[in-house]
Amino acid sequence: MINMRRTSLAELPTNERAIILSFANGRPETNRLVSLGFTPGANVDMTQNYGHGPLIVTVRGARVALGRVEAAKIFVKRDRE
Amino acid sequence: MSDLPIPMASATPLIIREKMPLIALAGQPNVGKSTLFNLLTGLNQHVGNWPGKTVERREGTFTFEDHSYSLVDLPGTYSLTANSPEEVIAREFILREQPDVVVAVVNAANLERSLYLVAELVALPTPIVVAMNMMDVAAQEGIRVEPEVLEAALSVPVVPVTATRSSGARDLMHIIEETLGDCRRRNPSLPEIRPDHREVLAEILRQIAGQVPSPYPANWVALKLLEGDAEITRTMQIALSQQKWMAVQGVLRQHDDALLAIASGRYEWIGRMVRAAVIQPKIGQITLTKRLDDWATHPFWGLVVLAGILGLVFWLTFTVGSPVQNWLDTQVVGGLSQLASDVLVNAPSWLKGLVVNGVLDGAGAVLTFLPIMVIFFAVFGLLEDMGYMARAAYVMDNLMHLMGLHGKSFLPLFLGFGCNVPAIMGTRVIDSKPARMLTILIAPLVPCTARMAVVAFLAPAFFGPKALIVSWGLVLFSLIILVLSGSVLNRLIFKGQRSAFIMEMPLYHIPNARTIGLLVWQRSLSFVKKAGTNILAMAVVIWALSVLPNGNLNSSYLVQFGKFVEPVGRWMGLDWRLTVALIASFPAKENAIATMGVLFGSSPNAGLAQTLTSTFSTASALSFLVATMLFIPCMATVAVIRQETKSWGWTLLNIGIFLAMTIAASGGVYHLALAFGL
Numbered sequence: 001m002i003n004m005r006r007t008s009l010a011e012l013p014t015n016e017r018a019i020i021l022s023f024a025n026g027r028p029e030t031n032r033l034v035s036l037g038f039t040p041g042a043n044v045d046m047t048q049n050y051g052h053g054p055l056i057v058t059v060r061g062a063r064v065a066l067g068r069v070e071a072a073k074i075f076v077k078r079d080r081e
Numbered sequence: 082m083s084d085l086p087i088p089m090a091s092a093t094p095l096i097i098r099e100k101m102p103l104i105a106l107a108g109q110p111n112v113g114k115s116t117l118f119n120l121l122t123g124l125n126q127h128v129g130n131w132p133g134k135t136v137e138r139r140e141g142t143f144t145f146e147d148h149s150y151s152l153v154d155l156p157g158t159y160s161l162t163a164n165s166p167e168e169v170i171a172r173e174f175i176l177r178e179q180p181d182v183v184v185a186v187v188n189a190a191n192l193e194r195s196l197y198l199v200a201e202l203v204a205l206p207t208p209i210v211v212a213m214n215m216m217d218v219a220a221q222e223g224i225r226v227e228p229e230v231l232e233a234a235l236s237v238p239v240v241p242v243t244a245t246r247s248s249g250a251r252d253l254m255h256i257i258e259e260t261l262g263d264c265r266r267r268n269p270s271l272p273e274i275r276p277d278h279r280e281v282l283a284e285i286l287r288q289i290a291g292q293v294p295s296p297y298p299a300n301w302v303a304l305k306l307l308e309g310d311a312e313i314t315r316t317m318q319i320a321l322s323q324q325k326w327m328a329v330q331g332v333l334r335q336h337d338d339a340l341l342a343i344a345s346g347r348y349e350w351i352g353r354m355v356r357a358a359v360i361q362p363k364i365g366q367i368t369l370t371k372r373l374d375d376w377a378t379h380p381f382w383g384l385v386v387l388a389g390i391l392g393l394v395f396w397l398t399f400t401v402g403s404p405v406q407n408w409l410d411t412q413v414v415g416g417l418s419q420l421a422s423d424v425l426v427n428a429p430s431w432l433k434g435l436v437v438n439g440v441l442d443g444a445g446a447v448l449t450f451l452p453i454m455v456i457f458f459a460v461f462g463l464l465e466d467m468g469y470m471a472r473a474a475y476v477m478d479n480l481m482h483l484m485g486l487h488g489k490s491f492l493p494l495f496l497g498f499g500c501n502v503p504a505i506m507g508t509r510v511i512d513s514k515p516a517r518m519l520t521i522l523i524a525p526l527v528p529c530t531a532r533m534a535v536v537a538f539l540a541p542a543f544f545g546p547k548a549l550i551v552s553w554g555l556v557l558f559s560l561i562i563l564v565l566s567g568s569v570l571n572r573l574i575f576k577g578q579r580s581a582f583i584m585e586m587p588l589y590h591i592p593n594a595r596t597i598g599l600l601v602w603q604r605s606l607s608f609v610k611k612a613g614t615n616i617l618a619m620a621v622v623i624w625a626l627s628v629l630p631n632g633n634l635n636s637s638y639l640v641q642f643g644k645f646v647e648p649v650g651r652w653m654g655l656d657w658r659l660t661v662a663l664i665a666s667f668p669a670k671e672n673a674i675a676t677m678g679v680l681f682g683s684s685p686n687a688g689l690a691q692t693l694t695s696t697f698s699t700a701s702a703l704s705f706l707v708a709t710m711l712f713i714p715c716m717a718t719v720a721v722i723r724q725e726t727k728s729w730g731w732t733l734l735n736i737g738i739f740l741a742m743t744i745a746a747s748g749g750v751y752h753l754a755l756a757f758g759l
Contacts, residue, residue: 023341025581027309027337027340028164028309028311028512029581029583030340030341031160031162031164031308031309031340032159032164032512032581032583033583034160034340034341034344035159035160035162035164035197035344036159036194036583036585037193037194037197037348039341039344039345039348040341040345041345042348047371047374048374048378050380052380052479053380053478053479054475054478054479054487054488054582056374056378056475056586060191060193060194060348061190061191061193061194062191062194062585063370063374063585063586063587063588064583064584064585064586065471065474065475065478065488065582065583065584065585065586066582066583067478067487067488067581067582067583069581069582070581070582070583
């Protein structure tokens with residue numbers, strides 16, 4: 001597809017949308033992410049990302065707070081319209 | 082977290098199942114499960130612990146149309162994979178205790194996420210009924226859901242309810258009754274693994290066939306193996322022959338991404354349900370949650386909001402709690418002491434002493450702390466129920482990183498302002514063991530209500546109008562020590578490890594008075610019970626030590642001990658009476674005051690406060706207050722530290738650290754204050 005870019009979730013700016021590609025979080029962490037709605041192919045909207053500290057994303061209709069380190073291990077492709 | 086699977090069935094069966102149908106409530110966190118539980122059971126509920134675990138277990142009974150039911154509130158979990166003890170408790174209960182019905186509570190305003198647990202529950206053999214809660218919130222968000230369509234799609238009964246407004250409970254009970262009377266086995270629509278992994282699942286099933294220990298269904302075990310569930314993996318490693326286990330392990334190693342295939346399959350199933358049942362999805366409006374979060378989760382303003390809330394709690398404590406407390410102290414307890422003295426005027430002097438100076442002065446004074454406890458319990462209950470607590474954790478994440486911890490560790494610490502015991506127990510929300518141990522070590526540095534009550538009593542006595550500033554200073558001092566010791570301990574003991582921060586931020590909602598009321602009631606009740614037994618007994622012991630062996634205080638055991646450790650106390654600016662009061666605060670912090678009451682023989686008319694003011698210097702007063710904040714955690718907290726860490730080593734380390742800090746900090750403050758001429 002065109003206009004799509006691979007990046008980590010931690011780099012996604014506020015109010016932008018992306019699609020989850022893969023995880024490098026390790027198994028117990030991935031299990032928890034999955035039960036909160038993070039799966040490959042799911043849409044994530046960045047609700048709050050100040051570029052430092054934790055961030056908030058909206059996934060499958062729920063708001064989830066993630067540490068920056070955890071978000072950096074979630075790979076997404078960014079929808080740049 | 083325990084490393085061994087807990088044999089639930091062999092543990093005490095807490096529920097009496099004499100023909101009373103057993104209903105289990107299951108659901109993800111923040112779907113209003115507790116509100117529904119409270120609605121059904123009211124005050125007929127009992128709060129305890131799950132056998133061998135420190136996870137809260139709530140059960141109750143209720144009567145509906147002349148039939149009695151027993152209801153168990155399972156811990157809130159996002160899935161049934163063993164990520165924490167909660168998931169293991171929930172699934173082991175369903176599989177082993179075999180409730181007659183599992184009521185799966187889902188959030189109508191967010192079906193997609195909350196159906197994930199249902200996707201796991203339908204795969205278990207127990208009949209389920211879906212309670213679609215928060216219909217009002219869904220309507221508010223502009224979401225329209227059709228429960229009957231979801232029911233048809235799931236092939237499981239679905240009942241719309243709004244627990245906060247007590248609506249839908251009767252319908253739910255009718256459906257539960259119907260399900261109980263219905264012997265036909267329903268065949269719910271089941272989620273399937275993503276097609277590219279079907280063969281792998283079949284292979285695992287072939288390998289484990291006939292070897293799965295009861296009560297686990299083979300299909301379910303195969304899925305849990307593929308999901309990498311630690312508990313089930315261990316169970317099957319024991320159950321299978323070495324050869325079979327090697328084969329299974331080989332397959333699992335090649336497909337370590339299978340958990341994504343399983344989860345995708347579940348969400349695909351959920352997608353079909355949601356597409357059918359939700360006829361109008363959420364409209365893109367700016368919601369209340371978004372507007373409030375612009376402030377509450379802002380890196381700077383969020384901290385201001387949090388500080389403001391904490392300030393408000395202390396303000397409430399001082400303006401509402403303290404006057405009530407003083408009134409109870411002088412009028413009620415003082416009056417009772419006077420009355421007892423009059424009644425016992427001809428009784429032997431030891432009996433009069435026991436009643437007036439032991440029981441009434443001790444335990445009576447403790448009960449006067451109840452107003453402050455109630456304020457704390459109510460405020461924390463309110464913030465929890467509104468959904469604010471997750472925001473507090475979020476904004477504290479950065480600060481917690483200084484100690485190698487993350488935001489979630491702040492939640493138990495926050496709770497610690499109320500009482501350190503639930504704070505230590507609350508550390509189970511932390512997923513990693515080192516982070517949890519560190520949080521347990523530093524949690525007692527959060528000034529609890531009991532310590533604040535001692536400060537609230539002593540600070541005005543010693544400092545008059547400056548009491549509020551001194552109290553704030555003491556709180557700040559404790560918190561600075563907390564951060565400092567946290568970061569030092571993290572580097573020394575835990576080598577700077579850190580753990581994952583993943584946490585749902587629930588929507589804000591209007592708090593439910595019943596939920597908060599019950600919470601305040603239960604916590605206050607447990608405090609009064611503690612005061613009624615443990616603390617009362619201690620007050621009597623302290624009194625006894627103060628009159629034995631020959632009825633004279635100045636030659637009593639208590640004074641002998643106080644004088645024995647006096648050299649240390651003196652360095653901290655404390656005389657033997659303050660030293661004894663400090664030591665006596667170990668059984669319960671409030672005892673510091675009760676013991677002073679005994680030692681200074683406060684008469685009802687001349688309050689203890691005046692006596693103290695005229696006896697001690699400002700430097701000594703400051704030193705004692707600092708010591709009160711930092712001293713060894715109370716007996717109940719130590720007991721719970723032992724219980725949660727499962728190690729005497731950790732417990733003793735904790736006591737040692739606190740003792741050393743008290744002597745160093747109090748001594749330091751005393752000498753500093755002297756240097757400033759106080």
